[in-house]
Amino acid sequence: MREAAIEWLQLRTDGGNEPLTRDDILDFHFADETVRLQAPMQGIWKPRGYQAALSFRTAYTKPGEKPPYEDATGSDGLFRYKWRGTDPNHPENVGLRAAMKLRLPLIWFLGVAMSPARYQVIAPVYIVGEEPEKQQFAFTAAEDAATAFELSESAHEVVARRYLQRMAKARVHQPAFRSMVLSAYENRCAICNLGHSGLLDAAHVVPDRDERGIAAVDNGLAMCKIHHAAFDGNFLGVHPDFVVHVRHDLLEEVDGPMLKHGLQALHGRKLMKLPLQRKERPKREFLEIKFDEFQKATLRR
Incomplete structure (x- = not known):
């Protein structure tokens, strides 16, 4: 059983x-x-x-x-x-x-x-x-x-290295983080309000590779997959006041409807979805860290 x-x-x-x-x-x-x-x-x-x-x-x-x-x-x-x-x-x-x-x-x-x-x-x-x-x-x-x-019993350090550093993150923290963040955002993208959970991710505001990038709901944003990739790649940033910024070179680019409506049209707009509970919204200090990274990436362009 x-x-x-x-x-x-x-x-x-x-x-x-x-x-x-x-x-x-x-x-x-x-x-x-x-x-x-x-x-x-x-x-x-x-x-x-x-x-x-x-x-x-x-x-x-x-x-x-x-x-x-x-x-x-x-x-x-x-x-x-x-x-x-x-x-x-x-x-x-x-x-x-x-x-x-x-x-x-x-x-x-x-x-x-x-x-x-x-x-x-x-x-x-x-x-x-x-x-x-x-x-x-x-x-x-x-x-x-x-x-x-x-x-x-004397090999617990080996257990930690071999399993828990890899599996605890992949099999516990990440799925739990995704569930907590998507639940807080009612299964909608914070950027565009898309409401299909199969197309949504839980994006870390401060990346999990950073020691400050905890797997907590207030370090997360629910995002559709394209906006998640754009956020991680610093094609777009989220100001601590929840305003979306798009990288300046993308604003000047002419491509197709996805770029025009999916990214360029978002510049200067506030996030379309935030958790009802204020404690579940991204911490300002986390957004400041990530937005600073976005600005530095923008200056390099």
Whole structure:
């Protein structure tokens, strides 16, 4: 059932790219029966009769707010998930510990939006260690259990290098970042208001290659693919006051309708779409960094 659930979630989320609501998650059936994949209230879910937990959940936290649990990524690159309460023998903690000992895959539901609540599905993940003094488990988004557990306890640094630096970003941060940003912008391009999610990306304001380029909704803009490419390539910039600027040499160029209507006509206009929640809008300091880069690129032309 565990393997069937993960396969079903991969199909429902288009390989982990699209978030699911709680109602979506309730649609799973196995052996002609509805099977719950997520806890109704608590974070950790161990179905009745199961020795090991099946899933755990991280609630969505609005920008600037403190999360209810201090789940985080450690300096070694491994993800952390806090115990339920402080009792190591709480049934939910016992369930996660059993999954670790049995080397079973779990499902991580990472909250990316609320009202309605939506979750990015990261699966499979594997618990590879426990830190009782900090009342938390360490886990990784590895491809398979054999790979995740083949390294010894002393080889966590290797785990971080080989998997978590690459996979945590590609398989966790980026899909979750996309879901949070597109949800905040109601699946519309901030530049042109295009509303087809399959044609939209989550653009980093400060690039993720920069240490300041965090994968947070207030460092993001929902953009259609052409405007995302134009933004990353400094063909257009977004002023901290949300006004679109197009590079001067493009304004003078004569080409076709895409250039005329898709770029040139945007110059001097305000963004067409912004999140309703001000805390989810791009931080001014991030826009200043990116707009400075755009201006320098413009001067070189």
